[in-house]
Amino acid sequence: MIPVTRLPAPQELLELLTSGTDRVVKKGADSAAADSVWGSSRAAKREIRVLLHLMAPAIQRCMYCLDSQGTDIDHFQPKALAPLRTFDWLNHLLACSFCNSNAKREEYPCDDETGERLLLDPSVDDPADHLTLLPVSGTYDGLTVKGLESIKVFDLNRETLRRGRVRMFRLCRDLLPLWHAKVRRGDLTGAGETALVLREEPFGDVLRTLYRRARTPTIADLTYGPELGAALVEWRNAQA
Numbered sequence: 001m002i003p004v005t006r007l008p009a010p011q012e013l014l015e016l017l018t019s020g021t022d023r024v025v026k027k028g029a030d031s032a033a034a035d036s037v038w039g040s041s042r043a044a045k046r047e048i049r050v051l052l053h054l055m056a057p058a059i060q061r062c063m064y065c066l067d068s069q070g071t072d073i074d075h076f077q078p079k080a081l082a083p084l085r086t087f088d089w090l091n092h093l094l095a096c097s098f099c100n101s102n103a104k105r106e107e108y109p110c111d112d113e114t115g116e117r118l119l120l121d122p123s124v125d126d127p128a129d130h131l132t133l134l135p136v137s138g139t140y141d142g143l144t145v146k147g148l149e150s151i152k153v154f155d156l157n158r159e160t161l162r163r164g165r166v167r168m169f170r171l172c173r174d175l176l177p178l179w180h181a182k183v184r185r186g187d188l189t190g191a192g193e194t195a196l197v198l199r200e201e202p203f204g205d206v207l208r209t210l211y212r213r214a215r216t217p218t219i220a221d222l223t224y225g226p227e228l229g230a231a232l233v234e235w236r237n238a239q240a
């Protein structure tokens with residue numbers, strides 16, 4: 001998971017959302033009302049989807065797994081638990097059907113005592129504060145309770161994701177030195193094309209983890225070896 005920057009909702013969408021919430025209230029403001037009004041709100045869903053596609057990592061990838069195409073508008077706080085947030089733009093994220101319907105479903109863990117949300121919202125939290133990724137094995141570990149709960153709820157260590165992250169690690173290992181060589185010889189068009197390939201691949205969390213760990217040339221060299229290390233330092237500088 002990587003941070004997602006939420007775009008502001010345009011006026012036309014805000015009006016559709018307000019109208020949707022009004023209809024949920026009129027129908028009783030319960031879960032059934034939320035489902036019924038949401039189901040018939042084609043225009044609002046179309047506009048929400050357009051905006052979420054613009055925010056999504058790589059080529060419209062799921063904001064939770066970063067692997068599959070984001071096909072579903074996920075209500076981060078489920079409609080069943082918060083009917084009045086059904087049309088809240090801050091409660092909408094783009095998910096693939098597996099993450100939405102098989103993994104997360106209606107789960108929304110909160111701390112029993114404080115009520116604090118224990119699920120990572122990539123448009124609010126920096127996942128790196130709560131999760132650590134081991135690129136060689138493609139596995140996530142939790143650094144906090146919120147991180148551990150998120151691994152469980154989103155099923156972040158399922159086999160297909162672990163294998164995909166290992167594949168992305170190998171792709172980064174092979175392509176970053178190539179990108180770096182193009183930069184050094186002044187082939188900026190070629191470097192731009194290679195960079196785009198990397199940015200549009202699924203599993204952007206792998207690339208982000210690699211370059212964030214290359215904090216200094218010495219650390220990068222010790223961690224990744226001279227060739228990949230130097231490329232990651234250059235990539236990290238280019239992101240700044």
Ligand SMILES: [Zn+2]
Binds near residue numbers: 062067097
């Ligand atoms: Zn997903």
